[in-house]
Amino acid sequence: MTGRRTAQALTALALATLPFAAAAGELNILTWEGYADPAFITPFEEASGCTVSATYVGSNDDFAAKLAAGGGVYDVITPSLDTVGMMRLAGFVDPIDTAAVSGISGIYPEFSEHPEIVVDGETWAVPLIWGSVSVIYRPDKISGTPDSIGVLFDPAYKGKISMWDDKSAIYWTARYLGYPNVFDLSDAELEAVKAKLIEQKPLIRKYWSSAGELTDLMANNEVWVSNAWTGLTSKDVNALEKGFSVVEFSPKEKAEGWMDSMMLVRGTPNQECAAKFMSYMQSAQGQCGIAASTGYFPVNPGAVADCMDAAMKEERKVDNIDFVKSLVMWQQPVRLDKYLEVWNAVKAAP
C-alpha cells in the first residue's frame, strides 16, 4: 500500500516539525482500574516530577487494539502474563533496561524469571501485581453456600447473573464442563462450551466490561452473582454500604490466577519517567499503595514487609507464592483467534 506509506510519511513529517513541547516529565499509562489511584500516584508525581495520566482497559484484548490504532500515546502498559508475549511478538514494546529499574531482585522469581517475561536473556516486563478471578455473590439472595461455578448457570437466579465480557468466559465454562486444558480446547469442546454459554444467555442480566460497571450492577440490585476480579469489586460494593454485603469464593472447579506486568511501549520518548515509575511501583509505597487500592496481591514481598500487618500479609498471600498452584493461571490460548470468535459468536447469538 503505497498510499498508506505516503500517508505515514506525511504524518511523521508533520509530527517532526511540531515543537517538541510535551516531552518533559510526562507518563501515559494504559492500565487497569485501581492501578493509578491518586493515593500512591500523587506522591510519585511530586517526587519524580512526572505527570501521570492513566487510561483504563476492560480486558487484556484492549491493549493490542489500542496500540494497533496508533502508538505514541502510551508509554507504559500493564497487560497480564497471557498477553505479554503477544505484545512482544506484535512489536508494540521494547525490552526493559533492568539496570534502570530498582527493586526487580525482590520480586518472586516465579514471576520475574517467567519464560514469558525473560526471553533469550532479555527482560520484557516488570511484574506489578497478581491476583485471582473468583465468584462474587450476595449471601442475602443466594441460598446456601455456593461452592461451584454452577451458581453462574443456575436457572433459579435467572436475570440476576452477570459475567465478565471477556474470552475468559470460555475458561470458566470449560472448567464447569470438566475439560482439563482450558487453554487448548478441541473444536468439539469449544462447540460444547459455546452451546453452554448460549444456553446461559437468558439467565444473564448483563455482561460487565469494567470493574466500575460490575460494582454498579451489584450495588444497584441488578445482579446477585458474577465472576469478578477478586478483591476490587467486593471492596468497592461493600464500601457503598447499601444495606447488604457481597462475598467472594474460589469455586471447587478452581479460580483463575493472573499476574500483571509493566511493559515499555516501543519508542516512547518518556523512558526516564517510565523507569522511575517502574522503580517506584516496586517500592513499599508503590506495592502497598496498589495492593490497598485494588485488593490484589503484591509481587514484591520484601517491599511490603513493613507496610502491611500480619493479617493483611496472610490475606494478600505475601510469601505464599504456592497459592498460585491452587489457581488456573492465565495463558494465551493456543488458538486465540478461535477463542475470540467463539466468544463473539456467543455475544451475537439471540
Next chain:
Amino acid sequence: MRRPASSILKTAGLFSLPLGWTLLLLIVPYLMMIAVSFWTRQFPLFVPDFQFGNYVQLFSDPQYTTVILRTLKIAAMVTAAALVLGYPLAYFLVFTLRSERLRNLVYMAVIVPLWVSYLLRAYTWKIILGTDGALNSALMSLGVIDAPLDLFLYNQAAMVITLTYIFVPFMVMPIYAVLENIPKGLIEASEDLGIGPLGTFRHVIAPLSLGGVVAGAMMTFCLSFGDFVAPVLVGGPDGIMVANLLQTQFGAALNWPLGSALATLVLIMVLVILGLTGWAERASARNLR
C-alpha cells in the same frame, strides 16, 4: 464553449478546500477501508492481501446475519416509534398552536436535548429504568407492583425507548419544516370544498408532508442503525448491534480486515436504503403532479 483558464483556476481555487476535504477525509478513507477488507488476519496482526475470505465469513457465519437483522429490526422499530410520536407533535406545533411565541418555545423544548451530551441522556434512562430506578419506585409507591420489575432495563425494549428518545428531534425537525411550508390556501380551499379535517389531512397535508417524513425516517433509521452506545448502556446480553460488532473487530478481536469487510457491507446497505428512499420520494412527487 471554452472558458478562459483564469475562470477555471478561480473555480478550482474556490472549491479546492471542500473538494480536498471530501477527498482526503471521506473518499480516501473509504478506499482504504475497502482495500483492508481484502487483507488477511494473521496472528498477532494482519497482512496485506487480496482475497474474499472476510466476505465469505460474513455470510457463512450466522452470527453476522443475526446481528445485522437484529439491527435492522431495532432501527425500524425506533423509526416507527419516532414517527408515531414525532408527526403528531410537529402537526400540533404547526396547526394547533396559534401563538407563535408558544410554538417557538415548544419547538425549542424538542430541540434543546440535542445540546445535552448523548451519553448523559442514555445514562439517564439507566437511572429511570433500573431495578432500583425511578420507574420501579413510582410503580411501587402507587401500589401497582409489590417488588421491582427487571423487565425495563437491559433488553431490546430499553434500547428502543432510549434510541427513540434520543433521535425523535431528527424526525420532528424535517416534518415541522414541510408542514410549516404547506400553503394555508390549499387547506382552506379543501375545507371550502366541504372536505372534513380527516379528508383534508389524507388528501392534502399527508401527501405534501411525505418528503419530510421520508427525510426524518431516513435520518432516524440511519442514526439508530449505526448506534453502539445504547446496546452497551441499556442493552442486555441479546442487544449487540452492528456497530458493536465493528468495535469488537477493530478492538478486542484485532481483526481489521474482517471489520473493514463488515463496514463495507454496512456502507452498501446504507447506500441502498438512501437510494430506495430517494426513489420513493421521487415516486410520490410524481403522484402529486
